[in-house]
Amino acid sequence: MIGRTVRRVGLALLTSAATWTAAWAEGTLKIGRDQDSVYMDPILVSQNADVWVLNNINALLVRNTRDATGVEPDLAQSWTISEDGKTYTFTLRENLLFSDGSPLKASDVKFSIERLRDGEGSVFGSMFTVIDAIEIPDDRTVVFQLKERNEPFLTVLALFAAAILPEAAVTADYDSFSAMPIGAGAFRLVEWRRGDRIVLERNPHYWEPGLPKLDRVEWHYIPNDNTRILQLQAGELDAMIFVPFNRIAELDAAEGIEVHLDPSSRMDHILINHARPPLDDVRVRRALAKGIDVDAIIQAVTFGYGTPANSYIPAGGMFYNPDNPRWTHDPEGAKALLSEAGASDLSLKFLVQAGDANYEQVAVLVQDQLGRLGIKVAIEKQETGQAWDTIVEGDYDLNTNYWTNDVIDPDQKTGFVLYGDDPDVLSYYTRYNNPKVNELILQARIEPDQDKRRALYYEIQRIAQEDVNWLGLYYSPFRNASRSYVKNFFQNPMGRFMLETTSIEK
Amino acid sequence: MTEATAADRPAAAHVELPPMLLAGTALLGLWIVVAIGADWLAPYGPLEQDLSRTLQGPSAAHWLGTDNYGRDVLSRILHGARLDLQIAVLGVLFPFLIGNLIGLLAGYLGGWTDIVAMRLLEVTMAFPFLVLVIAIIAVLGPGLGSLYVALALVGWVSYARLTRAQVLVLKSADFVSAARVMGLGAWRVMWRHLLPNAVTPAVVFAMTDAVLVVLLGSALSYLGLGAQPPAAEWGVMIAEGQQFLASAWWICLFPGLAIVSLAMGFSLLADGLAERLGTRP
Numbered sequence: 001m002i003g004r005t006v007r008r009v010g011l012a013l014l015t016s017a018a019t020w021t022a023a024w025a026e027g028t029l030k031i032g033r034d035q036d037s038v039y040m041d042p043i044l045v046s047q048n049a050d051v052w053v054l055n056n057i058n059a060l061l062v063r064n065t066r067d068a069t070g071v072e073p074d075l076a077q078s079w080t081i082s083e084d085g086k087t088y089t090f091t092l093r094e095n096l097l098f099s100d101g102s103p104l105k106a107s108d109v110k111f112s113i114e115r116l117r118d119g120e121g122s123v124f125g126s127m128f129t130v131i132d133a134i135e136i137p138d139d140r141t142v143v144f145q146l147k148e149r150n151e152p153f154l155t156v157l158a159l160f161a162a163a164i165l166p167e168a169a170v171t172a173d174y175d176s177f178s179a180m181p182i183g184a185g186a187f188r189l190v191e192w193r194r195g196d197r198i199v200l201e202r203n204p205h206y207w208e209p210g211l212p213k214l215d216r217v218e219w220h221y222i223p224n225d226n227t228r229i230l231q232l233q234a235g236e237l238d239a240m241i242f243v244p245f246n247r248i249a250e251l252d253a254a255e256g257i258e259v260h261l262d263p264s265s266r267m268d269h270i271l272i273n274h275a276r277p278p279l280d281d282v283r284v285r286r287a288l289a290k291g292i293d294v295d296a297i298i299q300a301v302t303f304g305y306g307t308p309a310n311s312y313i314p315a316g317g318m319f320y321n322p323d324n325p326r327w328t329h330d331p332e333g334a335k336a337l338l339s340e341a342g343a344s345d346l347s348l349k350f351l352v353q354a355g356d357a358n359y360e361q362v363a364v365l366v367q368d369q370l371g372r373l374g375i376k377v378a379i380e381k382q383e384t385g386q387a388w389d390t391i392v393e394g395d396y397d398l399n400t401n402y403w404t405n406d407v408i409d410p411d412q413k414t415g416f417v418l419y420g421d422d423p424d425v426l427s428y429y430t431r432y433n434n435p436k437v438n439e440l441i442l443q444a445r446i447e448p449d450q451d452k453r454r455a456l457y458y459e460i461q462r463i464a465q466e467d468v469n470w471l472g473l474y475y476s477p478f479r480n481a482s483r484s485y486v487k488n489f490f491q492n493p494m495g496r497f498m499l500e501t502t503s504i505e506k
Numbered sequence: 507m508t509e510a511t512a513a514d515r516p517a518a519a520h521v522e523l524p525p526m527l528l529a530g531t532a533l534l535g536l537w538i539v540v541a542i543g544a545d546w547l548a549p550y551g552p553l554e555q556d557l558s559r560t561l562q563g564p565s566a567a568h569w570l571g572t573d574n575y576g577r578d579v580l581s582r583i584l585h586g587a588r589l590d591l592q593i594a595v596l597g598v599l600f601p602f603l604i605g606n607l608i609g610l611l612a613g614y615l616g617g618w619t620d621i622v623a624m625r626l627l628e629v630t631m632a633f634p635f636l637v638l639v640i641a642i643i644a645v646l647g648p649g650l651g652s653l654y655v656a657l658a659l660v661g662w663v664s665y666a667r668l669t670r671a672q673v674l675v676l677k678s679a680d681f682v683s684a685a686r687v688m689g690l691g692a693w694r695v696m697w698r699h700l701l702p703n704a705v706t707p708a709v710v711f712a713m714t715d716a717v718l719v720v721l722l723g724s725a726l727s728y729l730g731l732g733a734q735p736p737a738a739e740w741g742v743m744i745a746e747g748q749q750f751l752a753s754a755w756w757i758c759l760f761p762g763l764a765i766v767s768l769a770m771g772f773s774l775l776a777d778g779l780a781e782r783l784g785t786r787p
Binding site for chain 1: 553555561647649731746749752753
């Protein structure tokens with residue numbers, strides 16, 4: 001709380017300086033990216049390419065801090081939480097405006113969050129069903145009544161999907177809104193050419209004084225890694241995202257280019273289908289965990305830029321246990337476990353999403369390593385969408401995948417990855433179901449004491465690791481590059497590009 | 507009538523073999539030898555990983571360098587010849603057989619057989635070749651088996667058209683009429699008298715087709731629809747090496763050259779055969 005007050009005073013000082021800081025704003029930032037956006041309606045979005053643009057045009061009640069260890073005020077300037085943890089009261093800043101100049105009121109907040117909770121096709125709607133009612137006593141006050149205590153709730157409100165949208169524009173003509181959405185973020189969308197580019201311009205009505213510093217941001221869709229790098233080198237781009245691991249060292253050494261390895265919440269793992277015997281036998285899964293050489297995989301695939309995963313929670317994440325035990329490479333132990341389980345002549349179907357070179361490398365390495373234990377691994381490449389259907393249907397034994405956190409609190413990921421009683425998700429479609437873990441997850445969700453919550457999550461991490469819910473591989477940083485004149489090009493661990501503070505200083 | 511058909515063929519002994527035919531045969535022969543002897547010729551196993559020697563340039567130990575798994579590129583190319591030749595042969599053989607049969611029947615029998623066969627052909631040709639092949643593979647699941655099935659289902663049309671056109675011309679030729687007048691059955695006339703004379707363009711086309719099939723096989727493997735990793739197949743190798751193009755060019759370049767040389771072998775053979783068997787005035 002103390003930190004928060006100090007911050008607000010600082011902002012007040014900045015407000016008075018707003019008149020002259022606006023004069024700083026200059027320049028266009030051209031960013032090359034590997035994926036194109038599909039949706040712009042925040043409740044329909046789930047892929048990172050969409051999220052990373054949306055974060056720039058939308059504002060939330062509260063947002064994740066730069067280092068993603070907590071939340072800080074965004075549109076809400078302050079809030080109170082009732083003793084029983086069931087009532088959250090937010091006070092909005094004064095004179096808030098959307099990027100089209102229309103006023104942002106408590107009714108817009110109520111509309112946006114209710115739409116997120118109940119809207120058709122809302123991807124993250126289930127995270128908000130804990131909200132019983134939203135009351136708006138006046139234009140600047142929003143009161144959330146929860147059905148029950150929910151510890152992660154404040155961090156959940158910092159989810160990109162909880163963006164505050166203008167009720168009038170969305171309800172008047174949804175089609176034109178979804179094609180050219182309006183928000184209250186640092187930038188406003190001015191052009192969206194599918195398969196080519198998205199152009200943003202600074203939002204003159206943005207609440208944070210003096211920001212953004214840039215006039216214009218262009219996201220160019222350039223799928224080929226080599227092309228993207230060449231364009232950055234030629235100066236046609238000011239920045240690019242997703243530098244392949246094997247080009248990091250070379251690009252960083254180049255004159256006038258900087259590579260940014262920002263800590264991320266990304267974790268790569270191999271899903272195991274527990275529903276397919278003998279993978280339901282924990283001894284067989286442990287044999288796989290001992291059979292793969294994660295350090296060798298990290299060296300070959302990430303060129304040493306990854307760090308081995310010892311927990312399903314990313315390193316540096318909330319309640320991450322750095323001392324959680326890790327499976328180490330032990331082929332002899334693996335063989336012993338396999339013969340103990342009577343699983344000789346094991347053959348596994350390793351599903352790989354086509355087009356991702358790293359996934360394929362992991363699969364080829366694992367195939368070789370498990371082959372040395374006498375396990376036959378057949379790799380099957382499928383197009384990404386088709387592969388996802390296959391995973392959901394459960395027609396696989398192993399599959400490479402990754403996860404980046406959307407919410408700071410571990411509850412979201414834990415629920416998705418380990419809570420076996422949710423028939424829609426089935427523990428990330430691994431069909432892992434440990435009643436003890438399910439119980440701990442529900443307990444942690446309502447435990448108000450931070451130390452006790454931490455202890456619960458440490459316990460969950462230990463059991464999941466022991467059960468080998470999946471094969472954890474590595475944590476890896478975000479890999480972006482920019483020309484040296486670009487300052488503060490930064491991605492926080494949740495993947496948010498904090499472009500409002502980025503500037504060009506030639 | 508044996509005389510009649512023989513008279514229609516060139517007298518082999520008196521014609522010199524075109525140099526292109528020789529060059530093409532030599533190039534293909536070389537790859538066939540390599541494919542057969544890959545186990546003895548290759549210094550390493552094609553799937554043998556050595557993570558302590560990844561991405562090494564060409565050297566005495568690894569003539570064509572190593573890839574990102576530390577596998578020997580030369581050994582993979584030599585073993586890859588098996589797979590790529592197999593793709594070339596099987597990818598052409600099935601369409602060749604099916605297409606010639608349909609073309610022969612349609613051309614000789616005419617009537618309903620012809621109408622049904624030609625409509626079928628038109629429907630198949632209405633779709634872009636690659637789109638149809640990819641769609642069939644998507645339904646059957648990726649892999650070389652699916653690739654052969656897809657090629658058989660789509661590739662027959664070219665052969666059917668060529669052979670049907672030849673049969674239509676030849677069926678009114680004297681030697682065919684003579685055979686019919688002698689009371690031979692339709693099957694025997696088609697099989698023994700028409701086909702040997704009508705099949706020449708299809709044979710020449712098959713060689714050209716083999717080039718396309720090799721390239722298609724590599725392209726589909728590149729897309730993940732053909733040979734599956736870690737198979738040593740040239741298209742797969744290029745796909746795997748693509749991300750290292752800027753730093754380790756040898757992973758892509760040498761399999762690329764292998765594809766070019768095999769395709770050239772088939773091309774030369776096709777040209778040579780066309781010259782050798784070409785319809786005489």
